[in-house]
Every structure is written in C-alpha cells, then in structure tokens.
Amino acid sequence: MKLLTANFLTCAVKGCKAAASSYPLHFKDAELELQEIDFQPEFIHNIIPRIDWEGLRVMANELGFPKIPDLKPEGDALNDEQTMRDLHRLLLETHVVEGRLCCGNCGHEYMIKEGIANFLLPSHLV
C-alpha cells in the first residue's frame, strides 16, 4: 500500500463519517518499504492538485519524514526538483507493509498485513 493511499481513506464506521477527526487516519507501528520507480515529474505535478495537503502533512510528520512544505506547491515551486523528488519518494515509492491505521474519532484500528489494509469491521460495529 503506497502512502498516497491514506490521503483517500477514512474510517469505515458509519458514525464517524460526519466527524472531522476520522480523517486522516493515523499510522501506528508502520513498517515501511521503499520500492524505487522512475521519477516522473509530470505525474507528481498532476497528483498534487488531487492531494489534501493538510492530511499529507500530518501523515508525513507522524511517520517521521523530512518536513514537507507548509503549503501545497504551485507555480514556480513545481519546478523545484528536490521538492518534486521528495514528494515522489513519499507518495509513490514508499509502501506500508505492516502496521495499523487508527481513527482519531472512534479509536478503531485497522490492521495492515502484507500491504493490505483490512477495513472489515467487527460485527458489533457494522
């Protein structure tokens, strides 16, 4: 599971849908793996507008990545190769292999095994 995925995920519990704190989910005990792929600046340019920047910042921070820019890069900042390479590494090359994703609202933890996050709920939460 590439780290960028977390930008699109939220808690599966119905009661959490309306709660702001159910996004982003928080990684716990995440075991990361780097799988190098070709650097494609155009791809990163086109992904950036699709990203919720605050959610990404929270995630990068919690996982101990080097600080990413406070604001979403636009205009000239998109031509800063180092920033684009850092984002490429963070978004597309870094995978979560094992660990948990936790909801900040209900506290439920979703297990990640071999890169597959399990969002099936126990019967009492369905």
Add this chain to the structure above:
Amino acid sequence: MLPTPCTAHVPFDTIYEPAEDSYLFLDTLSSASETTWLIQQFAAPSPSPTILEVGSGSGVVLAFLVANSPTILGRADVLSLATDLNRTACLATRETVAKAIAAQQQTTTTTRPSTNPDAAPASHSPSTHANPSMKSTHLASVQSNLAASFKPGSIDILLFNPPYVPTEAVPRAPTAADFETGDAAATRSEQFERESYLLSLTYAGGKDGMEITDRLLADLPRVLSPRGVGYVLLCAQNRPREVVERIRGWTEGLDEEGEGSRRRRRRGRWCAEMAGFSGTKAGWEKLVIVRVWREDL
C-alpha cells in the same frame, strides 16, 4: 483490440473467474463512444484521475482500464485503487494490475509530441515535461465493504461488477475474523464451506439481485468527486431501465460548497445512460452497463 490482462496467477477457488460480464466491461470501456466520453471528461491537464474498482475480484477490469489508460483516458498518470471483501482477491488484484502495467506500458509512448526545441527542463509548462515512459500506478488494494473506506469526493472513476443474481437473501458480510485462519487445521468440509461462502459473495444479490448494488448506488453521491463517474453492471432481472430512471431523479450531492471562503452553490443533475449491453433477447438486454455521473445545469 486492446489486450486483456493476464489472470493466470489468480486462485479461482474463492475468486470470481472473468466471465461474460467482465468482458462486457472491457468492451464497454474500450468502445469508441465511452473512450470519447472519458477522454473529454478527464482531459489533461487536469489532476490525475483516481480509479476505484469495488469488489475487484481477479482485478481484470481494473487492470484493463489502468494499463490501457493512454488509449481509453488519453493519459497514463492514473491512480489505481481496489476494494474486495476477500483478502485473497485483494492480493490477486494487486498482482493483476501491476503485471498489466508492466506488460503494456513498458514501450508505450505518449501521444503528445515532446519535441518542442524551446522546452527547457525547468519550463513552467508541465506539458513540455512529457515523459515518454509515463507509467500508471496501483496505489493499494484495500479489504473493505464496497467503498466505505474511501473519503467523500475521493474517486473519479468507479467500476462495479456487482453480485447481481437474485437470491433469497444476501450472505452475511464477512468480518475481520473470517480471514484469521487457521486454514491448515480446517477439515475438507470446513474448507469447502468457506470457499462456497466466499464465492456466494461474488454473485448473490438478494431481492431482485439489487440489494448490494443499491447500497453502492446510494454511496455514489458521497464518494464520487464532482467530475466523477461510476460504471455499474446490471442484469435484466435487476430492471436496468427502472434503475436508470431512479438515478436521474437523485437529488443528493448536487449542492456543492466551494473550497475556502468562497462559498458557491452549484446546481446540477444526476445523469445515467446505458453505456454497453450484451445478449439482446426479445428486445431486452441480458446484461447492461450503466454510466452514472453528475452534470452542471
């Protein structure tokens, strides 16, 4: 004809094997009319589209669209996502999509000429960076019930080949406990029962075969982005013409608030159209794929 992804690695004892409905999906997505519509809807430069297949099974439909995205969507910079209740299907889909991308995009050249002599590497225009080796990427397969784990507005293209066969009841939804095996200790009959149960999830649709499809349709206004589109397969017993009419009457998610301080109201309507069908019998289509999207008024 675009190549069909390889699924030779998929264990079909608990996963739906690609069949007529899957192939109708491939034919529909690559038809001239859908390709034209999709290229127009997602023309670059615009943000990279996210593509989610719900209940992806073998992953053949998702892999087909993603690996052939330069032809079908006019761009390779797409983000692939999948959900399935069955963990084995999640693993299979991940492999199917990765293999299809590797097989079909290694020699792909972008359709956009990048020979502009003025295009310096640090140019402001992203288009001059056109990378001839642009490759799509599979972000994740997630074990999840329908699209419940995705946040509002996160999906641009959603694909769903549902369990559409009318049955007396829908099987219970699996819980995390169903996949904490224990398989080695299972007897043959226990294993058979487990496999039958998991397979029933791939076809059993309850009343009119619509119970699961209705749940997914009800979630579309939430999970689709403003430019988002859903493709959902129906069979004749699902009464596709009635489903299309129902969708056209939806009112959910039509008022959208703009980002930041600029609050704007947007009026729109839900649209549904039969994008593909097969097996016409006595004037009725056996299988239909419906395209669902929102349009500004």
